[in-house]
Amino acid sequence: MFERKAEMHQEESFVGLEAAKKYAEKAQKSRMRYRAFLNNVESLDIQGKYLDVGAGTGNLAMIVAQNNPKVEITALELSADMVTLGEENIRKKGFQDQIKFVKGDAAEKELLTELGQFDLIYSTYSLHHWKNPRKVIDNLMSNLGDHGTIYLYDLRRVWWLYWIPIRHGFFNSIRAAYVSSEVKEMLADYRPEHCEIRYEFPFMQSVIIRQ
Numbered sequence: 001m002f003e004r005k006a007e008m009h010q011e012e013s014f015v016g017l018e019a020a021k022k023y024a025e026k027a028q029k030s031r032m033r034y035r036a037f038l039n040n041v042e043s044l045d046i047q048g049k050y051l052d053v054g055a056g057t058g059n060l061a062m063i064v065a066q067n068n069p070k071v072e073i074t075a076l077e078l079s080a081d082m083v084t085l086g087e088e089n090i091r092k093k094g095f096q097d098q099i100k101f102v103k104g105d106a107a108e109k110e111l112l113t114e115l116g117q118f119d120l121i122y123s124t125y126s127l128h129h130w131k132n133p134r135k136v137i138d139n140l141m142s143n144l145g146d147h148g149t150i151y152l153y154d155l156r157r158v159w160w161l162y163w164i165p166i167r168h169g170f171f172n173s174i175r176a177a178y179v180s181s182e183v184k185e186m187l188a189d190y191r192p193e194h195c196e197i198r199y200e201f202p203f204m205q206s207v208i209i210r211q
Contacts, residue, residue: 058095072100
């Protein structure tokens with residue numbers, strides 16, 4: 001009864017510039033949902049090159065860049081419309097020297113190989129969208145430099161939200177999210193001491209994988 005109910009793949013979620021603009025407006029107003037993520041990035045204290053997977057229109061990448069003015073961020077995004085708006089956003093706000101957008105899918109091994117090595121690879125609210133999360137994580141692991149870190153920040157499935165009789169948007173995402181045992185299964189091929197799963201209040205989780 002509590003099984004995961006998968007959502008559509010993320011390339012189907014936002015079609016057209018108008019949908020991308022609405023997403024961007026909503027993202028700008030919802031900084032609070034990234035509070036734990038930003039605190040954890042600060043605690044990790046990683047310098048160098050970052051890869052933002054599923055960067056949307058770049059709102060979070062710009063916050064990360066502002067907080068870490070010496071890092072370089074590659075913003076990987078599947079939607080061409082999101083990339084178009086993202087590039088416009090970073091130009092308007094003066095982050096074009098620190099953030100570079102790339103259109104593509106983290107499931108594409110060849111694309112990731114071309115991007116090179118990173119010190120921190122992060123993704124927010126994307127894990128539950130990925131058709132094959134193990135493949136994506138394996139791909140991302142190959143992009144980590146020495147002592148690099150992957151940080152996946154996402155919703156987690158909780159029973160008290162799962163049963164709310166609403167069948168769209170946020171509540172569908174809750175039903176599509178993973179519980180810790182499912183995440184541990186994804187990470188079974190990695191050394192346990194290199195993997196950490198943290199519950200974040202009220203219904204998010206942080207998955208940290210170290211090289």
